[in-house]
Amino acid sequence: MRSVVLPEFGPPDRLRVADVPEPRPGKGQVTVRVAAIGVQFLETQIRSGAMRSALGGAPLPVVLGKEIAGRVAEVGPGGDPGLVGTRVLASTQGTGGYAEAAAVPADSLIPVPAGLDLEDAVALYRYGATAQGLVRAARVTAGDRVLVLAAAGAVGTVLVQVLKRAGATVVGAARGEHKLALVRELGADHAVDYSLSGWPDQVRRAVGGSVEVVFDHVGGEPGRASLDLLTPGSGRQVVFGLSSGRPLDVRPMELLGRGLTLTGFSSGLLWNRPALAHDLVTEVLGLAVGGHLTPVIGRRFPLERAADAHAAVEARGTVGKTLLIP
Numbered sequence: 001m002r003s004v005v006l007p008e009f010g011p012p013d014r015l016r017v018a019d020v021p022e023p024r025p026g027k028g029q030v031t032v033r034v035a036a037i038g039v040q041f042l043e044t045q046i047r048s049g050a051m052r053s054a055l056g057g058a059p060l061p062v063v064l065g066k067e068i069a070g071r072v073a074e075v076g077p078g079g080d081p082g083l084v085g086t087r088v089l090a091s092t093q094g095t096g097g098y099a100e101a102a103a104v105p106a107d108s109l110i111p112v113p114a115g116l117d118l119e120d121a122v123a124l125y126r127y128g129a130t131a132q133g134l135v136r137a138a139r140v141t142a143g144d145r146v147l148v149l150a151a152a153g154a155v156g157t158v159l160v161q162v163l164k165r166a167g168a169t170v171v172g173a174a175r176g177e178h179k180l181a182l183v184r185e186l187g188a189d190h191a192v193d194y195s196l197s198g199w200p201d202q203v204r205r206a207v208g209g210s211v212e213v214v215f216d217h218v219g220g221e222p223g224r225a226s227l228d229l230l231t232p233g234s235g236r237q238v239v240f241g242l243s244s245g246r247p248l249d250v251r252p253m254e255l256l257g258r259g260l261t262l263t264g265f266s267s268g269l270l271w272n273r274p275a276l277a278h279d280l281v282t283e284v285l286g287l288a289v290g291g292h293l294t295p296v297i298g299r300r301f302p303l304e305r306a307a308d309a310h311a312a313v314e315a316r317g318t319v320g321k322t323l324l325i326p
Contacts, residue, residue, distance in 0.1 A: 002326065003099035004306040007061040009049030012307040012314070020063070023096065023103035025076035030083060030106050032090050035118040037097050037324040038067035038125060041243070044310045058095055065097020065324075068104070069112065069122035079106055087112040089125050089281065091271070098306060100326045107274070110281050113289050120295040121285060123321035124158065128284035128293075129277050130240065130267040131158035134215055135166060137265050138238050142167025144212040147203060147229060149222055150243060151188065152179035152319045157296040158284070159215055160186045165292065171203050171211070173222070175316065182319050186294065194218075200225045212236065220244030233259040240265040243316075296320025 005018045025031045043064045045051035055062060068090055072083045088111060090104040112121045134155070140146060146163050150156045151172030163170045164187040172183035173194040180191040190206035192199045203211065210231040216223045219242040227237055227250055239248055239262065248262075255262055271277050287293035298318040301309040303326055312318050 001100040002303055003063045003096075004065075004303055004324070005061045005063055006047055009047065009052060009060075012044075012047070012310040014047065015306045015310065017304050017306070020099070022101050025074055025079070025103050027077050028079075028106055029076040029103050030072050030079060030090075030109065031074040031101055031103050032068060032070040032088065033073040033101050034068050034097070034099060034326050035070040036068070036122045037065055037326070038122045038127075039309050039313055039322040039324060040066065040126075041241075041313055044314045047310060054094070056094060063096050063098050065099070065102070066092050066094055067122060067125050068092070068097045068102055069118040069125070072109070073101065075106070083109070087118060087121075089121055091126075098303065098324060100303075110278060110285075113285055115289050116285060119297060119300070119323060119325075120288060122323065123154075123295040123297050124284050124288055124293070125281060126267065126271070127154040127321065128158050129270065129280035130155050130265075131162050132280040132283055133267070133270050133276075134159060134238055134240060134265055135162055137263055138213045138215070138236050140166050140168055140213055144168045145171070145207040145210070146213040146215070147171045147173060147211045147226055148188075148215045149173045149194065149226060150217045150241075151183045151191070153217065153243075154296075154321045155217060155240070156215075157182070157186055157320045158293070160188050161293050162287075164188075165287075168213075169207060171206055173199065173203075179319055182296070186296070194222050194225075200229055203229055210235065214238070215240070216248065217241035218244045219248045220246035223248040224250070227260070227262075230258070230260050235259075236261040236263065238263045238265050240267065298322055300325050302326075 152174040172188035214226040214237040
């Protein structure tokens with residue numbers, strides 16, 4: 001079968017398509033015939049060598065890829081044969097997903113409901129669960145004024161829609177008119193370009209003052225400016241990424257003096273609670289089937305162009321979710 005192999009760390013062109021033996025499921029596993037693969041920003045960092053520790057000691061060459069959608073093709077010893085042919089979302093144990101077939105833990109399977117395309121399902125999979133978890137962590141209620149940084153990204157596009165359903169006033173921050181147009185289309189009340197000077201003042205004018213909640217996937221200067229927008233005494237900022245490459249600069253006494261709450265949210269820790277993650281994904285898929293949530297797929301690439309997919313994600317040139325299609 002075809003797979004995308006990483007023989008050595010480096011730029012995107014290190015990714016190569018190769019023929020490898022098709023995996024056979026062991027005990028507690030199934031093999032999934034892959035229809036769509038979600039590309040994660042973390043995987044671009046692993047490929048570059050910046051986050052090689054995330055491989056957990058797996059040696060090179062390696063096949064990256066964690067989140068997949070497809071049909072169960074084979075079950076391991078003692079497995080349920082009734083699973084064969086079912087449409088599922090699944091997670092590898094960190095590697096093996098960039099391929100035409102992957103062996104995955106059977107307990108990672110999440111059924112894809114009828115009426116939902118497999119590509120749309122994988123676009124909502126892990127990042128949809130993250131968005132739902134973030135809204136819960138921030139305790140968002142109707143009437144809250146909320147700022148979403150990187151609102152056109154894979155998590156942000158889901159967050160904007162979930163927040164509107166919760167009754168919040170949403171300001172989506174993104175870079176460039178193309179992304180701002182998407183943020184508005186998804187239902188944000190206001191959209192601002194946080195690559196332009198003076199954007200915090202635009203937020204203040206849009207909401208008539210401060211915001212109660214910030215969802216920060218950026219860090220650095222945008223994250224710092226967002227913290228300054230929070231309402232004293234009740235403001236909450238949830239940090240769930242550092243796409244700028246720089247952490248949020250804040251001192252504990254500042255939080256204490258202004259009465260703010262700063263929360264770190266790890267999607268990895270969320271998936272260490274599989275029952276909760278399963279429930280959150282199921283909620284998101286149900287919203288999509290009911291027409292209440294629109295999956296956003298920015299670009300699709302064939303396996304042969306995995307390097308192009310990584311380059312696009314690294315360059316922040318995509319919106320929503322980027323997929324590989326075997």
